Structures are given as structure tokens and as C-alpha cells.
Amino acid sequence: MKRSPASDPRATTVDPAPALRIGARWIDATSAGTRPLVDPASGETVGALPAAGPAEIDAAAAAAAEGFEAWRRRLPVERHALITRATALLRDRAGAIAARLTREQGKPLAEAEREVRLSAEIIDFLAEEAKRLAARGVPPRTPGVASQTVMRVPVGPVAAFTPWNFPCNLPARKLGGALAAGCSVVLKPDERTPSAAVELVRCFVDAGLPDGVLNLIAGDPAAISSALVPDARIAKVSFTGSVAVGRQLGELAARHGKRYTAELGGHAPVIVCADADAEAIAAMSVVAKYRNAGQVCASPIRFLVHRSRYAAFRDAFVAGAEALRVGPGMDPATQMGPLVAAHRVHEMQDFVDDAIAHGGRVACGGRRLGRPGFFYPPTVLEGVPPAARVQREEPFGPIAVLDLFDELDDAIARANALPYGLAAYGFTNDLRAAHRLAEGLEAGMVGINHFGVSQPETPFGGVKASGIGHESGLEGLLGCTELKLVSVAA
Numbered sequence: 505m506k507r508s509p510a511s512d513p514r515a516t517t518v519d520p521a522p523a524l525r526i527g528a529r530w531i532d533a534t535s536a537g538t539r540p541l542v543d544p545a546s547g548e549t550v551g552a553l554p555a556a557g558p559a560e561i562d563a564a565a566a567a568a569a570e571g572f573e574a575w576r577r578r579l580p581v582e583r584h585a586l587i588t589r590a591t592a593l594l595r596d597r598a599g600a601i602a603a604r605l606t607r608e609q610g611k612p613l614a615e616a617e618r619e620v621r622l623s624a625e626i627i628d629f630l631a632e633e634a635k636r637l638a639a640r641g642v643p644p645r646t647p648g649v650a651s652q653t654v655m656r657v658p659v660g661p662v663a664a665f666t667p668w669n670f671p672c673n674l675p676a677r678k679l680g681g682a683l684a685a686g687c688s689v690v691l692k693p694d695e696r697t698p699s700a701a702v703e704l705v706r707c708f709v710d711a712g713l714p715d716g717v718l719n720l721i722a723g724d725p726a727a728i729s730s731a732l733v734p735d736a737r738i739a740k741v742s743f744t745g746s747v748a749v750g751r752q753l754g755e756l757a758a759r760h761g762k763r764y765t766a767e768l769g770g771h772a773p774v775i776v777c778a779d780a781d782a783e784a785i786a787a788m789s790v791v792a793k794y795r796n797a798g799q800v801c802a803s804p805i806r807f808l809v810h811r812s813r814y815a816a817f818r819d820a821f822v823a824g825a826e827a828l829r830v831g832p833g834m835d836p837a838t839q840m841g842p843l844v845a846a847h848r849v850h851e852m853q854d855f856v857d858d859a860i861a862h863g864g865r866v867a868c869g870g871r872r873l874g875r876p877g878f879f880y881p882p883t884v885l886e887g888v889p890p891a892a893r894v895q896r897e898e899p900f901g902p903i904a905v906l907d908l909f910d911e912l913d914d915a916i917a918r919a920n921a922l923p924y925g926l927a928a929y930g931f932t933n934d935l936r937a938a939h940r941l942a943e944g945l946e947a948g949m950v951g952i953n954h955f956g957v958s959q960p961e962t963p964f965g966g967v968k969a970s971g972i973g974h975e976s977g978l979e980g981l982l983g984c985t986e987l988k989l990v991s992v993a994a
């Protein structure tokens with residue numbers, strides 16, 4: 505059954521059932537069945553998502569190809585006007601969208617609403633920046649050549665794959681850059697947390713985006729990527745998720761000559777120097793660590809604290825972690841919600857059990873909470889040898905590992921020892937130490953004396969195994985463009 509829900513541009517509520525969007529149509533039933541939507545705070549099924557089969561995947565690529573032809577011709581100022589109409593709707597609907605986001609993903613409602621509002625900021629910045637994409641004139645070296653102009657043109661239809669940890673923000677980064685640049689999009693949000701992305705798309709539809717410019721499908725992730733990535737109508741692939749899947753899609757993209765951007769997680773180190781205010785940094789660190797229950801790719805994981813400040817830092821960190829109120833995201837008192845899915849709880853337990861088996865100690869948490877839903881407590885591990893899994897693999901959950909160091913160079917070397925390189929943090933009031941940290945830490949984003957490295961205006965991306973390319977900031981926009989040289993002889 506196909507439908508076109510009556511979309512009221514002024515609505516502050518959201519359509520209760522998520523649907524796919526292909527071309528001019530909302531699709532709420534397909535021959536490929538549905539995927540259940542589960543509330544992680546209760547474990548109960550709260551809805552269903554129609555799954556895209558081969559026909560819908562093909563239709564989405566066709567729609568994006570058509571949409572691109574219409575959208576690329578619009579002037580940047582026209583695109584900006586339409587995009588900012590959509591973000592105004594997104595802000596109006598932020599409360600209702602946040603409630604859906606929390607119901608599917610689990611994070612506290614206030615955190616979800618901040619995510620939706622930040623998504624509007626990200627998209628606005630990119631649309632604004634696109635008005636300033638200047639061409640570059642290069643003086644000719646050949647007599648008779650009047651001009652050589654290097655222009656930025658949209659790369660083409662983008663296939664964008666986003667995970668479940670930021671169900672609004674990550675789609676916003678991808679479609680924000682693409683739409684601002686003049687590209688069309690086929691968005692595949694995570695099947696567990698699709699509603700925020702569906703509602704984000706609805707804001708654009710209600711704002712008057714031409715049909716086919718923004719399409720949304722979901723279903724079997726591997727079936728969708730293995731059809732879309734090689735599809736000749738798709739010009740660029742953008743993925744956020746695990747290193748394993750990111751490499752798989754990168755190989756496929758390379759085989760078919762597609763542009764590729766990937767954001768693949770990290771294992772962020774935090775170095776706290778001897779001169780730093782250990783208690784104050786521990787309090788900041790608890791907030792940063794347990795935000796979104798640690799399901800954040802730039803989440804601090806390995807805390808390396810100077811031996812002279814270790815006890816003070818540890819005591820303050822553990823007290824802060826133990827004081828956090830864990831509960832359903834819809835409860836206003838909750839500071840940390842459940843994990844997104846049952847299997848993530850088991851994975852946390854495996855990380856902790858493995859650390860203990862290697863000789864590590866649990867300073868707090870470390871056992872799943874005995875209540876319905878997918879809850880795991882804020883956990884702090886100490887004395888964990890480098891061979892333990894949690895010291896090498898991204899736990900992607902509410903686990904912090906505390907360690908001490910004597911020499912800054914040794915701490916930096918240990919911070920850099922893993923293949924990841926997304927975010928890294930250092931705390932010091934010593935200017936020379938700050939420069940050593942900034943220069944020495946191998947990461948796409950280094951925060952000195954704070955954790956706020958992800959902003960709409962700044963590029964987000966990693967080095968080493970953590971990814972390729974950037975999103976957000978000017979670089980997020982440039983990643984959706986291609987260079988074109990036009991050389992004119994008089």
C-alpha cells in the first residue's frame with residue numbers, strides 16, 4: 505500500500521508510524537515485510553518499520569538520479585532558502601521528534617532534544633557556507649587562453665548510511681553537506697532508530713524540497729549497500745559505523761570508483777597532566793564519558809592520569825559515575841539511559857569479564873542492572889593490562905578505563921598505540937605540555953582542556969583506522985563537491 509500522509513508544515517507532532525520516502529511517495533508497506541522497533545528502556549516492541557526490497561532500492565536510486573538533475577540547477581541562495589525553511593520546521597518539531605528518538609534509542613529526552621536542535625544548526629551552517637563556495641581563477645601560461653577557472657560542482661547522488669547512536673545528528677551531517685552542495689541523497693538510517701531520520705526528511709518535504717532530492721530507505725543493510733554502492737546512478741558513498749563494515753563498504757566503493765567518506769569510531773585517550781585540576785577534570789570527564797551511555801565514537805575511554813594526581817582523579821571520577829541516575833530516557837530525572845539493544849549489554853559484560861580475567865579491577869559498575877530493558881551501569885575499570893580487549897577494542901558503552909603514567913612522552917606513546925585515531929584529549933595548564941599533546945596525539949580531533957570537539961562549524965573526522973574524509977564544517981561541504989576546470993581560449 506502506498507500513501508501520502510497529510511503533512512501539515514506547521515505540525516509540531518510527528519506521524520506515529522515511520523515510512524520510507526522514495527521520489528514523491530511515502531511508503532508504509534512493501535513486499536519485504538517490516539522490522540520491529542523496540543523501546544530499549546523496556547525491551548517492548550513499540551512499532552514497525554517497512555523494509556525496502558530490491559524494487560524499492562532500485563526506485564530510490566532512480567529517484568535520486570532524477571532529483572539530482574533538478575536540485576543541481578538551483579542557485580545556492582535558493583537552496584539555502586529552502587533548507588532553512590526545513591530547519592525551522594525541525595526546530596518547531598524538536599520536542600516531538602526527540603520523544604520518538606528517545607523511545608527508539610534510549611538517551612535522556614533532554615539530550616535527544618539537544619541533538620535535534622544541533623542537527624538544525626549543522627544543516628544551517630552547511631547551507632550558509634555553500635553560498636560562499638568561490639571558484640578560483642588560475643593565470644593561464646599559454647598564449648590565447650583567456651581564463652582558467654577551477655569550480656566546485658556537486659558530486660552527484662549520495663548514498664548515506666547512518667548508525668543508531670545519533671539518529672538525527674548523523675543523518676543531518678550527511679544530508680546537510682549533500683543538499684547544500686546540490687547533491688541528492690538516498691539515506692539509509694539504522695533500522696532500530698529510524699524515526700528521527702524519517703521526521704528529518706519530512707521537514708524537507710514539507711518545506712518544498714523537489715521530489716527525489718531526498719529519499720529514505722531501510723531494511724537489510726547488507727542487501728541495500730550491496731545494491732546501492734555499485735549502482736551507476738550513485739556517485740558517492742558515505743558511511744558511519746564500525747571499522748569492519750566501513751572497510752567492507754570502502755572496498756566496494758573503490759571497486760566501483762565511487763567517492764567515499766567514512767567515520768568509523770575510535771578509542772579516545774585522555775591524558776591528565778600533573779599540573780591539572782584532577783577533581784574538576786574528573787567531573788567534566790564523567791559527563792563526557794557517560795553521555796549517550798558512552799555510545800559515542802569520540803567518547804573518552806582510556807584515561808591516563810599522572811601518578812601524582814591519580815588517586816584524586818580516580819576518587820572523584822568513581823564518585824561522579826556512581827552518582828549518575830540511570831533510568832528510562834523519558835524520565836526527566838534520568839542522566840544516563842539504556843543501551844540501544846540487548847546484545848550491547850552482553851558485549852559490555854564480555855569486555856568487563858575479560859578485563860577481570862586479565863587481572864583488572866572493577867572500581868564501580870561492572871554488572872548489568874537487574875531491571876527490564878537494556879541497562880548497564882556506569883563502569884570504571886582500573887589496573888587493566890594492555891592485552892585486555894577493552895584496552896584495544898572500542899567498547900562503545902559506559903566503560904572507562906583508568907591508568908596512570910609518569911612521563912608525558914610515554915603517555916602520548918600509549919595514547920597513540922592503537923590503530924584508531926578519531927578523538928584524543930589532554931588536560932594541562934602548562935603551555936609546553938599543551939603543545940606537546942596537540943602535536944603528539946595522533947587523532948583527527950584533539951581537545952586540549954575540554955571535550956567539545958564536535959561542532960557544526962568544525963570538521964569531524966579521523967585518521968588511521970578511524971575513517972576517511974570529514975563531515976560538518978566547510979570540509980563536510982567540500983566532501984560533497986567535485987572540482988571542475990574550465991579553460992577558455994579567446
Ligand code: NAD
Pocket residue numbers: 665666667668669693694695725726727729730744745746747749752753767768769770800801898899900
Ligand atoms: P554494526 O556494524 O552491525 O552496525 C553499525 C551500522 O552499520 C548500523 O547502522 C548497521 O545498519 C550498518 N550496517 C551494518 N552492516 C552494513 C552493511 N553491510 N551495509 C550497510 N550498512 C551496514 O554494529 P553495531 O552492533 O550497531 O555496533 C557495533 C560497533 O560499531 C560499535 O561497537 C562501534 O564500534 C561501532 N559503531 C560506531 C559508530 C560511530 O559513530 N562511528 C556508530 C555505531 C556503531
